[in-house]
Amino acid sequence: MARVLVGVKRVIDYAVKIRVKPDKSGVVTDGVKHSMNPFDEIAVEEAVRMKEKKLASEVIAVSCGPAQSQETLRTALAMGADRAIHIEVAGAEYETMQPIHVAKILAKLSKDEKADIVIVGKQAIDDDSNQTAQMTAALLDWPQGTFASKVEKTDSGLTITREIDGGLETIKTKIPAVISADLRLNEPRYATLPNIMKAKKKPLKKMTAKDLGVDLTSRIKIISVEDPPVRQAGSIVPDVDTLIAKLKEGGHI
Amino acid sequence: MSTHRRAVLNLYKTLLYLGRDWPQGYDLFRKRLYKVFTKNSEESDPEKIEVMIKHGEFVAKEIEALYKLKKYRAMKHRI
Numbered sequence: 589m590a591r592v593l594v595g596v597k598r599v600i601d602y603a604v605k606i607r608v609k610p611d612k613s614g615v616v617t618d619g620v621k622h623s624m625n626p627f628d629e630i631a632v633e634e635a636v637r638m639k640e641k642k643l644a645s646e647v648i649a650v651s652c653g654p655a656q657s658q659e660t661l662r663t664a665l666a667m668g669a670d671r672a673i674h675i676e677v678a679g680a681e682y683e684t685m686q687p688i689h690v691a692k693i694l695a696k697l698s699k700d701e702k703a704d705i706v707i708v709g710k711q712a713i714d715d716d717s718n719q720t721a722q723m724t725a726a727l728l729d730w731p732q733g734t735f736a737s738k739v740e741k742t743d744s745g746l747t748i749t750r751e752i753d754g755g756l757e758t759i760k761t762k763i764p765a766v767i768s769a770d771l772r773l774n775e776p777r778y779a780t781l782p783n784i785m786k787a788k789k790k791p792l793k794k795m796t797a798k799d800l801g802v803d804l805t806s807r808i809k810i811i812s813v814e815d816p817p818v819r820q821a822g823s824i825v826p827d828v829d830t831l832i833a834k835l836k837e838g839g840h841i
Numbered sequence: 842m843s844t845h846r847r848a849v850l851n852l853y854k855t856l857l858y859l860g861r862d863w864p865q866g867y868d869l870f871r872k873r874l875y876k877v878f879t880k881n882s883e884e885s886d887p888e889k890i891e892v893m894i895k896h897g898e899f900v901a902k903e904i905e906a907l908y909k910l911k912k913y914r915a916m917k918h919r920i
Contacts, residue, residue: 602915603864626916713919771916778905781858 589645590704590763592635594669595694596628596651598660599714612812614683615714624660626776627709629667631769633776634739635707636668643741646670648701652690654678658792665787666779672792673697677804684806689797691723696800698728703764705746710735710768721768731761735770845890852897853878859904864911 600606601621608615624632638644649664651657652675661672675693677685698706706728711718725732733739733748737756740747745762751770779787797804825831835841853874860870884890 602912603862626912713916771913775909775913778908781855 590638590643591646591648591702592638592644592705592707593648593650593694593698593701593703594628594632594635594664595690595706595708595720596632596649596660596664597625597709597712597714598622598651598653598657599625599712602626602713608813608815612814614810614813622656622660624663625709625712625714627711627713627769627771628664629709629776630771630773631707631709631767632664632667632669633774634736634767634769635705636777637774638705638739638741639668639670641741644705648673648703650675650694650697652677652685652693652797654682661792662784662787663779665790665792666783667777669790671790673701674792674794675800676794676796681804684808684810685804686807687717687719688723688807689802689804690720691727692802693797693800694720694724695727696802698724698764700800705764706730706766708766708768710770718768721766725766728764728766730764730766732766732768733759733761734768736767737770737772739767739773845887845894848894849878849890852894852901855901856897856904859901859908862908 599622600615600617601623604621606615632647632649635644635647639647647669649661649669649672651661651664651672653660655676655678657676658672658674661674665672694706694708697703706721706724708721708724710721721732721734724730733746733750735751736748737751738749742760745760746765746767748759748761748767750757750759751772825834832841856874857871860874861867863870881893884893
């Protein structure tokens with residue numbers, strides 16, 4: 589029986605229109621609806637399904653971030669995780685936090701909690717880094733199954749089907765391993781109201797990065813955050829000749 | 842009547858909770874939901890109430906499915 593560690597991130601809700609701060613230091617997060625990163629929902633669902641199939645003994649949800657991250661952890665608990673660990677990172681430290689720091693925290697925690705499988709979403713929808721799973725695997729020196737679209741338990745390890753360019757790749761890994769969830773791994777369940785209420789009784793442990801001995805100093809500096817360029821308006825040409833002339837002018841033919 | 846009271850209240854709460862993510866906004870959803878529930882509040886035939894509760898549960902499932910599909914499509918568009 590394996591113990592599963594799942595990483596969840598609190599991000600701006602996927603349906604919200606993102607606005608950049610006027611001073612270009614980042615995006616507006618105050619008063620904006622936040623929710624669990626959709627790919628992390630898939631990761632939690634996979635862990636919970638492993639538990640339901642009696643492949644896992646315990647599911648631990650982990651989140652790094654400000655105090656509100658606890659709401660995200662409650663959602664994970666409502667979906668079926670057994671307990672949660674909140675690594676409190678607030679203010680300026682959180683703004684410069686990078687996947688490498690999260691990976692270090694996850695690696696340290698999986699050793700402390702004696703986890704056998706680490707599942708994370710393949711990327712967060714706010715920074716789209718797609719690095720945490722890979723870095724965690726490297727730091728732990730465990731095999732990795734990234735972009736998993738199917739995970740099966742075979743006698744001594746896991747058989748993971750990965751989504752790669754133009755097809756699927758099947759790999760076998762030993763346990764312990766790190767998995768990152770792709771979009772088609774499963775359909776995450778909806779955290780219902782009664783389950784959210786029940787989740788409030790499940791244990792949630794608060795820690796800081798310092799407790800784990802992880803240094804959060806930033807390796808990079810954000811210089812400027814800008815809106816993507818606006819699409820130029822098109823024009824209607826009167827006839828084919830003008831169209832061809834315009835295309836030639838633009839160097840397309 | 843009292844046997845259904847709890848089921849109806851539970852359904853109302855569940856639907857309200859689901860409405861928080863409604864694409865056109867929570868307020869619209871809440872008003873419509875309130876209207877539908879008050880419209881049928883005079884119903885006293887237990888069998889009809891049963892049918893209505895079943896329908897409400899069906900609607901809740903449909904809303905959940907709608908959200909899932911919406912999220913899936915948004916994520917698919919992203920990559």
